[in-house]
Amino acid sequence: MTEAKAPDAPAHNSVKDSPHKERKPTDLPGALLALAIGSAGGFLFAYLKLPLPWMMGAMVSTTIGSIAGLKISLPSSLRMAMVAILGVMLGSAFSPSLLDHIGKWAISVAGLLVYGVVALVLVLLFLRRYAKYDPVTAYFSSSPGGLNEMVIVGKAMGGDDRIIALTHASRILIVVMIIPFLFRMFGGYTPQTGMLPPGSGFDLPLHEWALMAGCAVIGPIIAMRLKLPAAPLLGAMVLSMAIHLTGLSKSAPPSMLIAAAQVVLGTGVGCRFAGTAVSEVLKIIRTSFGASVILLVTAVGAGLFLQDITGLPWYVLVLAYAPGGLAEMSMVALGIGQDVAFVATHHLFRIAFIVILAPLAFRMIRRWLW
Numbered sequence: 001m002t003e004a005k006a007p008d009a010p011a012h013n014s015v016k017d018s019p020h021k022e023r024k025p026t027d028l029p030g031a032l033l034a035l036a037i038g039s040a041g042g043f044l045f046a047y048l049k050l051p052l053p054w055m056m057g058a059m060v061s062t063t064i065g066s067i068a069g070l071k072i073s074l075p076s077s078l079r080m081a082m083v084a085i086l087g088v089m090l091g092s093a094f095s096p097s098l099l100d101h102i103g104k105w106a107i108s109v110a111g112l113l114v115y116g117v118v119a120l121v122l123v124l125l126f127l128r129r130y131a132k133y134d135p136v137t138a139y140f141s142s143s144p145g146g147l148n149e150m151v152i153v154g155k156a157m158g159g160d161d162r163i164i165a166l167t168h169a170s171r172i173l174i175v176v177m178i179i180p181f182l183f184r185m186f187g188g189y190t191p192q193t194g195m196l197p198p199g200s201g202f203d204l205p206l207h208e209w210a211l212m213a214g215c216a217v218i219g220p221i222i223a224m225r226l227k228l229p230a231a232p233l234l235g236a237m238v239l240s241m242a243i244h245l246t247g248l249s250k251s252a253p254p255s256m257l258i259a260a261a262q263v264v265l266g267t268g269v270g271c272r273f274a275g276t277a278v279s280e281v282l283k284i285i286r287t288s289f290g291a292s293v294i295l296l297v298t299a300v301g302a303g304l305f306l307q308d309i310t311g312l313p314w315y316v317l318v319l320a321y322a323p324g325g326l327a328e329m330s331m332v333a334l335g336i337g338q339d340v341a342f343v344a345t346h347h348l349f350r351i352a353f354i355v356i357l358a359p360l361a362f363r364m365i366r367r368w369l370w
Contacts, residue, residue, distance in 0.1 A: 027073045034072035037061045038267035042259070046195040052180050054197065055262040055331050059173055062270025067278050074264070074271045082264035084216040084236040085253055089261075090330050091215065091240025092252035093340035105342065108310050108317060109349050115302045115321055116353055119144045122298065123291045131287040133163065139362055141167040144295055144323035145347070149229050149355045157362065163284070169272040170288030171295070175324035176269075178296065179332050183315060196255040197262070197334060208251040215239040229355045237344065262331055295323050320346035 041061025045053030065072055123142035127133040133141060140154030141164045150168065155161035216236050223235025243249045253261075273281050296318075303317035310317070319333055320343045333343040 027075075030071050030073035031075055031078070033070065034062055034065070034074050034267050034271055035263070037065050037070075037072065038263045038270065042263045042266070043195075050180075052176070052262075052332055053195070054259045055266040056177060056180070058263045058266030059176065059269045062267045063173060063273055064270075066270055066273035066276070067281050070274070072271055072274055074268050079264055079268045080220065080232040081216075082261040083230075083232045084220050085257060085261045086265065086331065087219065087233040087236030088212050088215045088240045089253050089258055089334075090233075090340060090344045091237045091242075092244050092249070093344065094241040094244050096245055096247055104310070105345060108306055108312065108320065109346060111302055111306050112321060112346055112350055113353055115298060116144055116350065119295050119298045119323070120358075122294050126291055126294060127167075127287070130290065134160070136362075137163050140164050140358070142291070143354050143358050145350050145354050149351075150358070153359050157359075165272065166276065166281070166284045167288055167291070169269060170285045171292050172324050173269055174285070174289055174292040175296065175322055176329075176332060178292070179319065179322055179324065179329070183319075183338075197258050200252060200254050202254050202256070204251050204254070208249055211243055211249045212240070212251070212253060215243065229351055234348070258334075265331070299323075316342065319343050321350075323350070 038058030038061060041057035041059075042054035043057070045057030045060075047053075050056065062072060120142050123144075124138055127138040127142055128135065131138075136154060136157050136159035140150040140157070140159050143150050151161050151165045154164045219235030219237070219239035220232040221235070223231035223238070228234050240249075252258075299318045299321040300314070302321055303314035306312070306317055307314040316338055319329065319338055322329055324332065329347055330340055330344045332338075333340045
């Protein structure tokens with residue numbers, strides 16, 4: 001007997017019904033509308049002093065707009081450019097003094113691999129038994145991260161790429177929404193005084209602008225040539241990290257530019273739901289909520305277990321383990337005043353583990369899935 005795909009899912013080879021595919025960059029009205037809605041949502045969240053306002057506000061407002069049927073979109077080129085700026089900002093969190101601490105992160109990085117395996121198995125069982133996803137779709141939807149890579153590989157292996165994309169997008173939305181409020185309750189986070197994120201002004205020396213621009217342009221090009229995952233973010237981040245660790249630069253992008261990048265990042269998440277039936281979005285969000293709870297509970301358990309071994313607070317470890325996306329969770333770390341370098345480093349390892357090991361593990365356990 002052939003098992004059905006995820007609930008109410010149309011055939012996954014339909015290009016028209018694949019919301020994870022970007023609209024054409026020429027869709028200027030849809031892009032302007034999406035950015036206007038995202039900016040308004042970010043401003044509202046910032047005014048209300050909510051955590052990580054510009055990204056969360058943009059995510060929530062554009063998700064509502066997508067579900068309401070608005071024809072909104074976001075050109076991939078714009079998102080890549082803004083993600084590169086965030087990469088430069090994340091790289092600026094690495095200072096020469098951090099070299100003395102990186103060796104101490106080995107235990108938590110090793111624990112990350114164990115967490116990833118346990119979390120994937122638990123979510124896989126949940127998606128198979130509760131959501132009734134088909135085996136391939138369930139497997140690539142259950143990985144704690146790697147949205148783009150899991151969509152591509154999952155489709156190649158015969159999974160429903162549309163359901164995989166929506167499940168991961170819903171997970172990112174839910175995790176990014178939950179984590180800041182958990183920190184507000186348990187991690188001692190207090191809202192920032194101003195509306196903009198921490199950062200400098202535009203009055204930076206010319207050589208600093210040149211170095212940052214070089215990182216944002218050259219880094220992604222090198223990363224894409226090497227076919228690295230999350231190339232725009234990773235390339236800019238690594239190059240920025242290099243110039244900051246060597247002391248060539250001590251500056252980060254201006255706060256207004258970071259806020260704009262966060263709006264674009266949040267808008268991109270919300271636009272992934274465009275063109276999808278409300279009933280299906282609600283079903284996938286409900287399923288993703290259950291999967292996200294499993295992932296977060298597992299991350300909290302790992303944090304509580306490792307805090308005495310590593311000497312780090314459990315909630316910082318949770319932030320490093322939480323599967324909300326490299327850019328998104330790094331932005332959460334910035335927004336709530338945690339160690340951005342520590343969080344970003346762990347999420348880089350998480351992505352590497354997933355991209356390298358998940359397809360290999362799938363081939364090994366494929367028979368068991370059925």
